[in-house]
Amino acid sequence: xxxxxxxxxxxxxxxxxxxxxxxxxxxxxxxxxxxxxxxxxxxxxxxxxxxxxxxxxxxxxxxxxxxxxxxxxxxxxxxxxxxxxxxxxxxxxxxxxxxxxxxxxxxxxxxxxxxxxxxxxxxxxxxxxxxxxxxxxxxxxxxxxxxxxxxxxxxxxxxxxxxxxxxxxxxxxxxxxxxxxxxxxxxxxxxxxxxxxxxxxxxxxxxxxxxxxxxxxxxxxxxxxxxxxxxxxxxxxxxxxxxxxxxxxxxxxxxxxxxxxxxxxxxxxxxxxxxxxxxxxxxxxxxxxxxxxxxxxxxxxxxxxxxxxxxxxxxxxxxxxxxxxxxxxxxxxxxxxxxxxxxxxxxxxxxxxxxxxxxxxxxxxxxxxxxxxxxxxxxxxxxxxxxxxxxxxxxxxxxxxxxxxxxxxxxxxxxxxxxxxxxxxxxxxxxxxxxxxxxxxxxxxxxxxxxxxxxxxxxxxxxxxxxxxxxxxxxxxxxxxxxxxxxxxxxxxxxxxxxxxxxxxxxxxxxxxxx
Numbered sequence: 001x002x003x004x005x006x007x008x009x010x011x012x013x014x015x016x017x018x019x020x021x022x023x024x025x026x027x028x029x030x031x032x033x034x035x036x037x038x039x040x041x042x043x044x045x046x047x048x049x050x051x052x053x054x055x056x057x058x059x060x061x062x063x064x065x066x067x068x069x070x071x072x073x074x075x076x077x078x079x080x081x082x083x084x085x086x087x088x089x090x091x092x093x094x095x096x097x098x099x100x101x102x103x104x105x106x107x108x109x110x111x112x113x114x115x116x117x118x119x120x121x122x123x124x125x126x127x128x129x130x131x132x133x134x135x136x137x138x139x140x141x142x143x144x145x146x147x148x149x150x151x152x153x154x155x156x157x158x159x160x161x162x163x164x165x166x167x168x169x170x171x172x173x174x175x176x177x178x179x180x181x182x183x184x185x186x187x188x189x190x191x192x193x194x195x196x197x198x199x200x201x202x203x204x205x206x207x208x209x210x211x212x213x214x215x216x217x218x219x220x221x222x223x224x225x226x227x228x229x230x231x232x233x234x235x236x237x238x239x240x241x242x243x244x245x246x247x248x249x250x251x252x253x254x255x256x257x258x259x260x261x262x263x264x265x266x267x268x269x270x271x272x273x274x275x276x277x278x279x280x281x282x283x284x285x286x287x288x289x290x291x292x293x294x295x296x297x298x299x300x301x302x303x304x305x306x307x308x309x310x311x312x313x314x315x316x317x318x319x320x321x322x323x324x325x326x327x328x329x330x331x332x333x334x335x336x337x338x339x340x341x342x343x344x345x346x347x348x349x350x351x352x353x354x355x356x357x358x359x360x361x362x363x364x365x366x367x368x369x370x371x372x373x374x375x376x377x378x379x380x381x382x383x384x385x386x387x388x389x390x391x392x393x394x395x396x397x398x399x400x401x402x403x404x405x406x407x408x409x410x411x412x413x414x415x416x417x418x419x420x421x422x423x424x425x426x427x428x429x430x431x432x433x434x435x436x437x438x439x440x441x442x443x444x445x446x447x448x449x450x451x452x453x454x455x456x457x458x459x460x461x462x463x464x465x466x467x468x469x470x471x472x473x474x475x476x477x478x479x480x481x482x483x484x485x486x487x488x489x490x491x492x493x494x495x496x497x498x499x500x501x502x503x504x505x506x507x508x509x510x511x512x513x514x515x
Contacts, residue, residue: 007042007046008046008047011039011042011043011046011047011053012053012056012057014031014034014035015031015053015054015057015059016057016058016059018030018031018034019057019059023076024070024072024073024075024076024077025054025059025060025061025070025072025073026054027050027068027069027073028040028043028050028068029068051063054070060072061073064103064106064107069100069103071103071107073100074100074103074104074107077099077100078099078104078114081097081099085166086166086169086170088114101285136163136166136167137167137168137170137171139163139164139167140160140163140164140165140167140168141182143160143161143164144160144164144178144182145182147159147160148184154179154184154185156226157175157225157226157229158222158223158224158225158226165225174229175225196223196226198230198231198240201223201226201227201230201231201237202237202240202241204221204223205221205227205237205238205241205243206241206242206243208220208221209241209243213261214255214257214258214260214261214262215238215243215244215245215255215257215258216238217253218234235247244257245257254283254284254285254288256292259284259288259289259292262282262283262284263299263303264303266278266282267303267305271305272300272305273296273299273300273303273305275296276289276296316353316356317353317357319343319345320339320343320350320353320354320371321375322343323339323342323343324339324372324375324377326342327339327342328377328382331385331386331389333383333386333410334368334372334377334379334382335368336350336351336368339368350368351366352366354366354367354368354371357371358370358371383414384414384418386411387411387414387415388429390407390408390411391407391411391429394406394407398471398472399450399451399454400451400472400474401426401431403474445483445484445493448476448479448480448483448490449490449493449494451468451472451476452468452490452491452494452496453494453495453496454471455467455468455471455472456494456496458471459471462491462496462497463496465477465487
């Protein structure tokens with residue numbers, strides 16, 4: 001008991017220490033990494049959950065559901081970003097700077113809601129009111145002076161580092177104001193100024209557009225600051241260059257044209273639409289896809305291709321179709337049991353694949369019959385074909401029509417679905433007379449003798465009454481006795497001879513049948 005309490009106190013002490021180091025409520029993973037232990041079992045034993053451990057350590061932390069990031073951690077990282085860059089991060093900044101994007105959307109929904117709660121924070125396009133680190137500004141001034149000394153002229157804006165420009169932008173509205181503050185003439189008033197013309201900028205943008213295949217970003221062009229000074233904004237510059245660029249918001253970097261270009265390129269390589277985690281590697285957030293298309297399925301419909309899941313499903317459906325075609329080619333009944341044997345898949349897996357196929361078409365079903373109808377197979381016609389095939393095969397094998405008991409129960413049930421009786425079926429297919437002969441012993445003597453010869457040829461010897469029944473599946477002993485006087489006389493009329501043992505056997509069978 002004492003050891004458990006000691007462990008609990010040690011964990012709480014470590015959490016407080018880590019909180020002081022980080023500046024926000026630590027995650028369980030950060031705790032494990034710092035102290036090089038696996039704390040899950042111990043935390044569960046002492047506190048039930050990690051948020052409970054944070055609470056017992058006296059640290060204020062707001063968690064939502066099972067989300068690991070607290071609101072305090074989110075605010076800490078956002079403030080750190082704002083202090084460094086001087087503006088509220090847009091969605092693209094979250095990925096670049098490892099900011100928690102999903103928790104931000106959960107706690108604040110969007111950047112406008114965050115700004116309502118923090119009125120001093122401005123968007124990227126505005127001047128920030130966040131206090132600036134003076135050390136960074138002094139470094140920017142030193143960099144400017146060094147460049148000026150090396151170049152023997154006032155340096156262009158793009159010749160300074162991004163770090164220096166950020167520090168300058170927090171102190172002055174424009175680079176020209178900064179130059180004036182240093183006691184230099186602005187670039188526009190300098191003698192021998194190599195200022196680039198609007199025409200040249202537009203030409204450069206058009207060249208870059210043709211090279212990339214989509215509207216270029218400001219980061220793709222080294223003179224993007226000059227472009228903004230000339231045209232007011234990057235969007236205005238693209239418009240002046242005749243480049244069609246659709247942005248989802250004023251702060252967006254990724255245009256719809258860029259998204260379409262990159263997705264088309266991906267489709268050419270993989271034959272399908274990207275998955276959500278693959279969009280990240282392309283520099284596109286899933287929020288952008290949702291804004292432009294609504295969902296990934298809608299994007300797939302727009303490009304007339306399949307999503308990853310749809311492609312996998314289509315491959316499985318292709319295997320099922322091939323299996324059904326194999327059953328048709330081998331004249332077997334189409335059902336899940338037969339299909340499972342052909343394609344070597346379990347019945348449950350086949351049903352799951354069929355259910356997925358129907359779900360994509362907004363239908364709730366996993367019936368193989370409905371699937372056959374959906375892919376254009378007339379099941380009624382095919383099943384009737386199997387009935388006729390079974391009937392014809394029996395007829396060819398035994399040289400007579402089958403009786404009801406010699407057909408499968410499935411075939412007989414299908415016959416009764418279509419006709420009132422088996423007799424009507426036989427009449428419909430042209431075997432009505434033969435049915436009557438079979439039913440009422442109306443076979444001619446020639447047909448009876450022919451049957452005896454067929455059975456004898458099959459056995460390789462003279463048949464007995466039992467042999468005839470086994471081969472023909474019908475007992476015609478009475479018919480032969482009526483026509484020929486006895487079974488032996490019938491065999492003699494057919495030109496078949498009996499051995500003494502067979503004669504005695506036949507006499508015994510006739511005697512038993514008479515009794």
